[in-house]
Amino acid sequence: MWKKKRTELKAEAFTVRASMENAVVEPPAKTDVFQEQAYRPTAFRKHYDRRDLPIALDYGGRPNSIKWQVDIERIDYHHYLPLFFEGLRETAYPYETLACQGVYDMLDHGGQKILPVIPLLVQPIREALNTRNHRVVCTMLKVLQRLVMSADGAGEALVPYYRNILPMFNILKDKRRSVVFAIPGRALKPSTVWDHLRKIRKRHSMISSEVWNWNSIPVYLRTDVD
Secondary structure, X not given: OOOOOOOOXXXXXXXXXXXXXXXXXXXXXXXXXXXXXXXXXXXXXXXXXXXXXXXXXXXXXXXXOEEEOOOHHHOOHHHHHHHHHHHHHOOOOOHHHHHHHHHHHHHHHHHHHOHHHHHHHHHHHXXXXXXXXXXXXXXXXXXXXXXXXXXXXXXXXXXXXXXXXHHHHHHHOOOOOOEEEOOOOOOOEEEOHHHHHHXXXXXXXXXXXXXXXXXXXXXXXXXXXX
16 A cells, blocks of 8 residues: 655754654854854054054064064054054964053053043953954953953943953853963963953952942843743
8 A cells, every 4th residue: 555755844942843752953153152153353453554643563572572662652542542442453474463462551650640541441342352262352352351440430430331341251151162362481381261250359359249249230131030
């Protein structure tokens, strides 16, 4: 006796169709939450290519060092500090080196000039974290450690902007993939996002369990709730 061939029905997981007799359940689609995001060329790169920035590589000094062509304490922090923070998204040489070392130098010499500029730093910080590039994220976390120690009240000034930057921390806080940074004069040391988040919470009393609270993140952005 001729038997009719059963037709398979493709169904998504956790749907009504998935419970049907002839259903073939397909696995859920990948979210790609950790997929690196492409970024547009930064304004820092454009300014450096046009030679609008008062910095240059110092080939006569130690490796990865830069030299300022003007007095660093007299530069306009409202203009240059956000621009250098945007350059932290760069991963190509020499832009990465110039932006990273330039930010460190400005934070070391800025003092109280840094506080009024912090609101302008939130957007480049968020964009760098949203790249999900482990090297970029770890670099930004190291810079944030230096930022909260650079001036009195710098950590407190970031509190109103936690909702802009903490969601990405919450997504990446359990990532243990190592990224190796070449630090001049030191041995190569693996670095992970989780390590830097832990250091940020320990190194400054402001970013403690009372203030840096994962519960301040909206529930729909949380990854640790059922």
